[in-house]
Amino acid sequence: EADIYQTPRYLVIGTGKKITLECSQTMGHDKMYWYQQDPGMELHLIHYSYGVNSTEKGDLSSESTVSRIRTEHFPLTLESARPSHTSQYLCASTLGGELFFGEGSRLTVL
Amino acid sequence: AQKVTQAQTEISVVEKEDVTLDCVYETRDTTYYLFWYKQPPSGELVFLIRRNSFDEQNEISGRYSWNFQKSTSSFNFTITASQVVDSAVYFCALSDPGADGLTFGKGTHLIIQP
Numbered sequence: 106e107a108d109i110y111q112t113p114r115y116l117v118i119g120t121g122k123k124i125t126l127e128c129s130q131t132m133g134h135d136k137m138y139w140y141q142q143d144p145g146m147e148l149h150l151i152h153y154s155y156g157v158n159s160t161e162k163g164d165l166s167s168e169s170t171v172s173r174i175r176t177e178h179f180p181l182t183l184e185s186a187r188p189s190h191t192s193q194y195l196c197a198s199t200l201g202g203e204l205f206f207g208e209g210s211r212l213t214v215l
Numbered sequence: 216a217q218k219v220t221q222a223q224t225e226i227s228v229v230e231k232e233d234v235t236l237d238c239v240y241e242t243r244d245t246t247y248y249l250f251w252y253k254q255p256p257s258g259e260l261v262f263l264i265r266r267n268s269f270d271e272q273n274e275i276s277g278r279y280s281w282n283f284q285k286s287t288s289s290f291n292f293t294i295t296a297s298q299v300v301d302s303a304v305y306f307c308a309l310s311d312p313g314a315d316g317l318t319f320g321k322g323t324h325l326i327i328q329p
Binding site: 136147205207 | 262316
């Protein structure tokens with residue numbers, strides 16, 4: 106089993122609030138990713154990191170930001186949540202090509 | 216640009232039937248990896264298999280089998296004697312050593328009816 110954890114699993118929040126989705130992995134992987142999954146199922150890469158102090162934007166433009174201060178931690182932040190941010194956010198890490206996914210964070214913005 | 220196509224949006228079969236999920240991919244690279252993931256209703260993505268582009272041997276794992284055909288750029292997934300617990304969304308994905316992350320197909324929603 107993969108040791109990658111996401112919190113919160115579910116979050117319902119009002120418009121304009123700042124939220125941070127946490128992602129931690131205990132496998133020592135350098136590469137980490139955030140995917141956004143819309144209700145229509147498709148996954149899109151929104152952020153990735155090669156290691157500490159490395160962050161890059163993915164294929165899908167996102168208003169969220171990420172940071173990578175420690176190898177094991179890759180949080181995603183929305184400064185002002187909007188209903189259009191309602192989605193599932195999946196964190197992943199990799200070593201050697203296989204992606205290990207967390208259980209996801211389902212965000213609902215009212 | 217890479218692309219993964221899962222043409223079947225939803226498949227519904229009765230329990231114990233065999234079912235095949237199709238996956239067609241596009242890439243210009245000669246070295247790449249193909250994956251299948253399962254996403255049950257709980258939401259997490261569960262890794263099922265990884266296959267590299269140099270290994271065209273088919274693989275069987277219990278009731279699951281995978282047919283990789285480089286000539287047709289396909290990596291199909293078959294479940295034999297399906298069970299209700301197989302109900303989930305299944306994603307095919309493509310990577311290569313230089314890429315960042317995986318390129319996912321849109322997923323196939325598999326419904327196994329009792």
